[in-house]
Amino acid sequence: MKKIFISLLIPAIFLWAKNIAYSDEVVSLYLNKDDAKVIGKLLPTNPFEILKDQNNKVMIRISGYINPKFPSVIYFNNSQRIIVAAFSKNIKLNYSQIKKGEKGKWDKVNLEIWADKKDFSKDNRKMLNHAKELFVNNCGICHALHSEKEFNVNAWPAIFKSMVNRTSIDKKDQWLVIEYLQKNAKDFKIK
Ligand code: HEC
Incomplete structure (x- = not known):
């Protein structure tokens, strides 16, 4: 017992x-x-x-x-x-x-x-889904959506920053989307 x-x-x-x-x-x-x-x-x-x-x-x-x-x-x-x-x-x-x-x-x-101290979450799945939504809804308007897997981890921040001003993605959400793209990039490694 x-x-x-x-x-x-x-x-x-x-x-x-x-x-x-x-x-x-x-x-x-x-x-x-x-x-x-x-x-x-x-x-x-x-x-x-x-x-x-x-x-x-x-x-x-x-x-x-x-x-x-x-x-x-x-x-x-x-x-x-x-x-x-x-x-x-x-x-x-x-x-x-x-x-x-x-x-x-x-x-x-x-x-x-x-x-x-902010309104933190116990897991990051919901915020990553929100990031994906922002990416899909904003980045496929003028051209076909480029897939997350099309670029390497180190390439995504500059590509995203060169395009973000053409979208309505809020300044506050920009790093959220960059982290999402990097963590789904072609060569992403967990370790
Ligand atoms: C208002 C229209 C518009 C929106 C919205 C837009 N793009 Fe673009 N994108 C373009 C144009 C035009 C080009 C062609 C190259 C240039 O003008 O810089 C391009 C080119 C690209 C390229 C090719 C660059 C290369 O070197 O191969 C990528 C990747 C890209 N966009 C990603 C994105 C992403 C990610 C987003 C969302 C954050 C986005 N685009 C939103 C207009 C847009």
Whole structure:
């Protein structure tokens, strides 16, 4: 009886401990809770863990990969330019290194940082569907829709940015659509 109880309890604690969330829009980041100065941005659709929740701010843990030579950007995987968070270049960030990159691949890191509290979601499926809808409804008007798979991860941001001003996609949704396109691109890798 006791054994069954413990084996049920362990997964429950694990799920409760990891408070994973996603934002559908860009979120401002701060070094300290009461700072007014924004030092970085977290981009939509990427998972983060909420560690503390205080008034209008949350302390979050971001996981990702950095190029140790240019450590002001956290990427989604160890070799492609899918931005999870980007920071001012002159800010010293307190990364904890999880795994050193091998053969020129980027280092896996965690970063704890403060963020504006928003209406976060428990998963990112709905926001990715919304991004797809924006893409399909706006990008196939003047020419046939170019498929997500037509371009590489690193090519999509520039292509999207060169076209977005011809569409009615809101400024607030632009990074949402870019992240969607990159995560569905021809050469996308999860790791
Ligand atoms: C108002 C019309 C219009 C809309 C809306 C539009 N495009 Fe285009 N697109 C064009 C035209 C015209 C070209 C031909 C090249 C040029 O003018 O830059 C083009 C070219 C392209 C190309 C080919 C570029 C290349 O180098 O092969 C891609 C890819 C593309 N568009 C993607 C998109 C995406 C993604 C969106 C939505 C964000 C979009 N377009 C929305 C008019 C549009």
